Amino acid sequence: MKWETVIGLEVHTQLATKSKIFSGSSTAFGAAPNTQANAVDIALPGVLPVLNKGAVECAIKFGLAIGATLNRVNVFDRKNYFYPDLPKGYQISQLAKPIVEGGALKIVVDGVEKTVNLTRAHMEEDAGKSLHEDFHGMTGIDLNRAGTPLLEIVSEPEMRSSAEAVAYARALHTLVTWIGICDGNMQEGSFRVDANVSVRPVGQTEFGTRREIKNLNSFRFLQQAIDYEVRWQIETLEDGGRIEQATVLFDPDTGETRMMRSKEDAHDYRYFPDPDLLPVKLDEPWIESVRAALPELPAAMQVRFQNDYGVSAYDATVLTGSRALADYFEATARACGQGKLAANWVMGELSAALNKAELDIAQSPVSATQLGTLIARIQDGTLSGKLAKQVFEGLWEGAGEVDAIIEARGLKQMSDSGELEKIIDEVLAANPKSVEEFRAGKEKAFNALVGQVMKASRGKANPTQVNELLKGKLQ
Amino acid sequence: MSLSPDDVKRIARLARIETSDAEAQATQAQLNTIFDLIATMQAVDTRGIAPMAHAQEVFQRLRDDAVTETDRHAAFQAIAPAVENGLYLVPKVIE
Numbered sequence A: 001m002k003w004e005t006v007i008g009l010e011v012h013t014q015l016a017t018k019s020k021i022f023s024g025s026s027t028a029f030g031a032a033p034n035t036q037a038n039a040v041d042i043a044l045p046g047v048l049p050v051l052n053k054g055a056v057e058c059a060i061k062f063g064l065a066i067g068a069t070l071n072r073v074n075v076f077d078r079k080n081y082f083y084p085d086l087p088k089g090y091q092i093s094q095l096a097k098p099i100v101e102g103g104a105l106k107i108v109v110d111g112v113e114k115t116v117n118l119t120r121a122h123m124e125e126d127a128g129k130s131l132h133e134d135f136h137g138m139t140g141i142d143l144n145r146a147g148t149p150l151l152e153i154v155s156e157p158e159m160r161s162s163a164e165a166v167a168y169a170r171a172l173h174t175l176v177t178w179i180g181i182c183d184g185n186m187q188e189g190s191f192r193v194d195a196n197v198s199v200r201p202v203g204q205t206e207f208g209t210r211r212e213i214k215n216l217n218s219f220r221f222l223q224q225a226i227d228y229e230v231r232w233q234i235e236t237l238e239d240g241g242r243i244e245q246a247t248v249l250f251d252p253d254t255g256e257t258r259m260m261r262s263k264e265d266a267h268d269y270r271y272f273p274d275p276d277l278l279p280v281k282l283d284e285p286w287i288e289s290v291r292a293a294l295p296e297l298p299a300a301m302q303v304r305f306q307n308d309y310g311v312s313a314y315d316a317t318v319l320t321g322s323r324a325l326a327d328y329f330e331a332t333a334r335a336c337g338q339g340k341l342a343a344n345w346v347m348g349e350l351s352a353a354l355n356k357a358e359l360d361i362a363q364s365p366v367s368a369t370q371l372g373t374l375i376a377r378i379q380d381g382t383l384s385g386k387l388a389k390q391v392f393e394g395l396w397e398g399a400g401e402v403d404a405i406i407e408a409r410g411l412k413q414m415s416d417s418g419e420l421e422k423i424i425d426e427v428l429a430a431n432p433k434s435v436e437e438f439r440a441g442k443e444k445a446f447n448a449l450v451g452q453v454m455k456a457s458r459g460k461a462n463p464t465q466v467n468e469l470l471k472g473k474l475q
Numbered sequence B: 001m002s003l004s005p006d007d008v009k010r011i012a013r014l015a016r017i018e019t020s021d022a023e024a025q026a027t028q029a030q031l032n033t034i035f036d037l038i039a040t041m042q043a044v045d046t047r048g049i050a051p052m053a054h055a056q057e058v059f060q061r062l063r064d065d066a067v068t069e070t071d072r073h074a075a076f077q078a079i080a081p082a083v084e085n086g087l088y089l090v091p092k093v094i095e
Helices: A053-065 A162-178 A219-238 A284-293 A298-309 A313-319 A323-336 A339-357 A368-379 A385-397 A402-409 A417-430 A432-439 A443-456 A463-474 B005-014 B021-042 B073-077
Strands: A003-014 A077-080 A090-093 A104-109 A112-125 A129-135 A138-142 A149-155 A191-201 A211-216 A246-251 A256-262 B087-091
Touching: A003 A162, A003 A219, A053 A112, A053 A149, A053 A162, A053 A284, A090 A112, A104 A162, A104 A313, A112 A162, A129 B087, A149 A162, A162 A191, A162 A219, A162 A298, A191 A219, A211 A219, A211 A256, A219 A246, A219 A256, A298 A313, A298 A323, A298 A339, A313 A323, A313 A339, A323 A339, A323 A368, A339 A368, A339 A385, A368 A385, A368 A402, A385 A402, A417 A432, A417 A443, A417 A463, A432 A443, A432 A463, A443 A463, B005 B021
Parallel strands: A211 A246
Antiparallel strands: A003 A149, A003 A191, A077 A090, A104 A112, A112 A149, A129 A138, A138 B087, A191 A211, A246 A256
């Protein structure tokens, strides 16, 4: 039987505010335990939450960026459950009236564009951290993270492979960091993914029973976990078994998912509107001022890059992987006036060097202006591609500006045809066998001669010019 | 609608309240009178009236995003039953 995979993602993004969603405690990462947890965060009796305007503004930005409906009046609810890292006994979240509903994101997988619709995004508070190491058989609780603002972003179950799920998660990651509402740091838990996965026979309209994989904190784990889960579900069904709705965890060491809890002990959260918080009202002037301050978004920039710089759809997606990368590319392309060549250099030589040195584009030792100048020197014939790579190395080492490096290292492409002719004559004299073979009709011999000339010129000859001159001399 | 003894037991378990059978029975009767009250309210014609999340037509005041709190964990932890290395210690719960 042929099976189809159905995936929906729930992503928790930590909002990049200075203070917590309902208190004035700091949200800075890595502080000593409980030093950033005030009376509201630890739920002392008699305290009241006061909503952070910055957190709401982040949610508005997101809603605008994905073309969603912003609920002008939205409501906080209590989600009730008992766990020691949730000191109130409930999490403040949004259920019936979330701030954001609808919207969509575009993804590209194997050159095919697809739109993934979003269901909703709602504000909520994060819980604290439980440390189960040995505290005389007890659990240690750090409430620094309790009350950190989150935006939970829920997609429709519209992804059909792990590759699509990863593409969606990446696009979402790019977007939330692009508009500055999340730092995107997955190691620190700022962007956590839950995947709802089910399978069904191809052609069936009803969904299969889903299992939810919790808390995936890297794109690689997301892919591995879904691939394992899909295989497991198909095998279970083909062996005549049934899938029970469940929550599972992914173990990166074994690459397997294992059951955390089944539906039977699923929580009954008994949601109800939080009487401590009034409904939140978004007025038009506020929304419009947030809209006006939004940067150009990745999707719009991709279209513009294709139109203005002639890059492919795939290249445009890669180049808008982050705002810093997009800005770098655009500055380079403007400096040299060569969009396609700029794209090749940014995604090729530069990205490879950055990866090798484990540097971010913002830390690149080669500036966009320098790279643009380098590309302009290829365009005006001063440098061959090969020589340009040597100049790039010089730029990377901080050896100075492009023209100074070309001068100092003698990397200028040979443009004097007299000098080149001299080299060609020498090569022809030294390789009579190749000349004879070429005259006998062997094309390969010609290439060998070109190689010899390039070598004799120490790479400085212009290959096109070599071809022309050589042909002329051999006729 | 009325609650069965099992419903009451389940609600008590969700709220982590230990109940004897006698207590559950007494509570069942009390909760069912609340359901009667809800049934009366549900009989009111509310067509054309927008649902409200709060009794008053007022909206949430917002706070500027600024850190205004200082570290007071020493004072908070002075009244905690068990503390170690700055952590609150609680009976072990692993999900």
